[in-house]
Amino acid sequence: MGRHIPVHDIPTTLRLLTEKDVPAAMELSTQAGWNQTPEDWRMLMRFDAKGCFGVEVNGRLVATTTLLCYGRQLAWVGMVLTRVEWRGRGFARSLLATALARADQLGIATVKLDATAQGQPVYEKLGFRAEQPVERWFRDGSSQTMEKTVSETLNRPCLDLDSKAFGTDRSHLLYELAKRSAISSSTTEGYLFSRPGRVSDYVGPCIAKNRENAQQLIQALIRDSPGGSWFWDIVSRNSDATSLAQDLGFKPQRRLLRMVRGKELNGNDNHIYAIAGFELG
Known part of the structure; x- marks a missing residue:
């Protein structure tokens, strides 16, 4: 090409x-x-x-x-x-x-993206429309690079839970992320990935059936990495995720707009406690 x-x-x-x-x-x-x-x-x-x-x-x-x-x-x-x-x-x-x-x-059938304010007008001209805000939250620390310490592996219940929450099968992505992420848990109740970033380590994706499950996963991650700084990206429809971020000492840093082109496609945002990344969904 x-x-x-x-x-x-x-x-x-x-x-x-x-x-x-x-x-x-x-x-x-x-x-x-x-x-x-x-x-x-x-x-x-x-x-x-x-x-x-x-x-x-x-x-x-x-x-x-x-x-x-x-x-x-x-x-x-x-x-x-x-x-x-x-x-x-x-x-x-x-x-x-x-x-x-x-x-x-x-x-x-459906194309989505997370748009900055600068990009939003360009996307609108290409047929994208607003779906919901997505917020980045930040917890300051020493910015030390995390080490990959995989304690669990992906299993079928975990993948099924993810598909229902995300709205479609993204197991290919999860397997790729698993190669360089710490998987804090992988159960029928929820899972959490975390990985290194250039600026800060990254919380996500995290899928959980309720706030209590998500809190156990993310709180343990932070406890086991006491000096680290973290980014955590949250869909606005999950108010439990937002309140949990506040309770765990995170502060809002920036807001993007999730946009969609084509057919509506939704899973269960109330189970999405952290997205995989602005570029991943």
């Missing part, structure tokens, strides 16, 4: 990303202040090599967008990034159009 985009006669190419692009992609996400690590980028490319797109100008990667497909029911758009000096030239829109064309070709 590779096609030229006319930008004032500057050599510009829209193409698929490869693992060789990870350092340049990290420059983009770091410039934006995001929490992704090189392994986050590699996982996206492993998940779907044909769903990671970039714009190259004079041989340099200047913009990205990713599309993760969860079967044929749902696709998730993420990592919509453009270098500051190249913004306002339509690169993000071209990448999004390419990603959405792929989703349409695959017959995917």
Whole structure:
């Protein structure tokens, strides 16, 4: 794949990303202040090599967008990034159009994303509509890097619980995340993943049948990592998750808007105590 985009006669190419692009992609996400690590980028490319797109100008990667497909029911758009000096030239829109064309070709009924305020008008023009706010909460600490200490493994009850909460099967993603996450628990009542981030460690995904189960999981994680700082992303419809974050010493840091294109697709937000990531759902 590779096609030229006319930008004032500057050599510009829209193409698929490869693992060789990870350092340049990290420059983009770091410039934006995001929490992704090189392994986050590699996982996206492993998940779907044909769903990671970039714009190259004079041989340099200047913009990205990713599309993760969860079967044929749902696709998730993420990592919509453009270098500051190249913004306002339509690169993000071209990448999004390419990603959405792929989703349409695959017959995917629903596409979702978590939009920043800056990106929201672009997404609206592409047919996205508001679903609900998603908030990032933060708990300060020493920012030490967590170590992966897997105490449990994924099992069928855990995957079934996740599918019902999320609205579709994303076991492929969970297996990928499990390779580099600590799984604090994996039972019929709930599970919790946690993983390292560039800025802070990350709480999520966490699926639990009630607040008490979620509290046991997340409280134990924080207790076992006494000096760490954490990001925790919460869907606004789960008020129990918000109150739990407050009780555990987290503070709201930023708010995005979850948007949807196509058919409505909902699971059970009351069981989603932490999402997997803005770029993952």
